[in-house]
Amino acid sequence: MSAAEAIDSPMIDQREELEARSDNAIPLREVIAMAEKVTSALKPLVRSLDKSMYRELKEMLDCIEELRGDLSKVDPDDIFSRRIPEMGRELSAIVSATEVATNSIMNIAEQVMDADKSDPATYAKFVEQHMLAIFEACTFQDLTGQRVTRVIQTIEVIEERIEVLCRMIENNQITPNAPRVSDTEKRNRARLVKGPANEGEGINQDQVDAMF
């Protein structure tokens, strides 16, 4: 007998019995007896529902726990509030250091170009002094190198976390949204702006010359 039949059968009997009565008054003990019958009839159903619901809830809970664990590995707060701003600061510092160094070097070069060349000995000494200043200005490379290394490390951390996210998406069969194209990207595409090519990409000057 199914759980539904187990409930239906005593309930039908009880209903027929009550309908057969001429008076409409139902004594309390009969109501209690009916309630007891209903309760005992429902027990197997509740038990079976209990087990399957518990199993489903447990699976959901495990899934949520796993997701929570994975999300904590991604740590988006750390990426957005610390790492990306830090990377921006490093890159700004690189831009500013190279700008200062370039200006220093060009100032020196302009001074050498404009210097009085009538006295070779004085001119040679002047040039030598200024060449040293160029070497000094070139020390920016060491600092920018270190900053670039830090940026690369941050990118590696972000890459690892994106990998975790990708695994989560794969395991949970979440369909990722189409990659979002930023306004700047859209504008640059329209303006044919791609920026400097990486090693081995794009064409070189000889290939350009051949096209002209």
Place this chain on the structure above:
Amino acid sequence: MQLDTNMRILIVDDYATMLRILRNLLKQLGFENVHEASDGQAALKQFETNKYDLVISDWNMEPMTGFDLLRAVRSNPETAATSFIMITAESATENVIAAKRAGVNNYIIKPFTSEILQGKIETVFQQQVA
């Protein structure tokens, strides 16, 4: 071929450093009549009151790119004959093709040397004489 070192050259770049490098390179090559603009719009504004023999422009500039400047220069009958060299880091084939179709006279990929710059200027003016 002897180049006219007194020709009016307009250099266009949004990086002040690049403008300075170009100005000094051109000065070393003997060109003294060099003018500057920080983007395509600023260059077009200068065209309203000046005539130039040669424009040397970057591609990637805000708000108006060198490519748009090239098209604007070529579409105006008063400036259409101005020689135009693009100096840019944009080295994708489609960029070079697009610039050529838009009427650029020559195309230099950054980084470049003063010899390359001189060579391209000479080539552009040799083509004009021919």
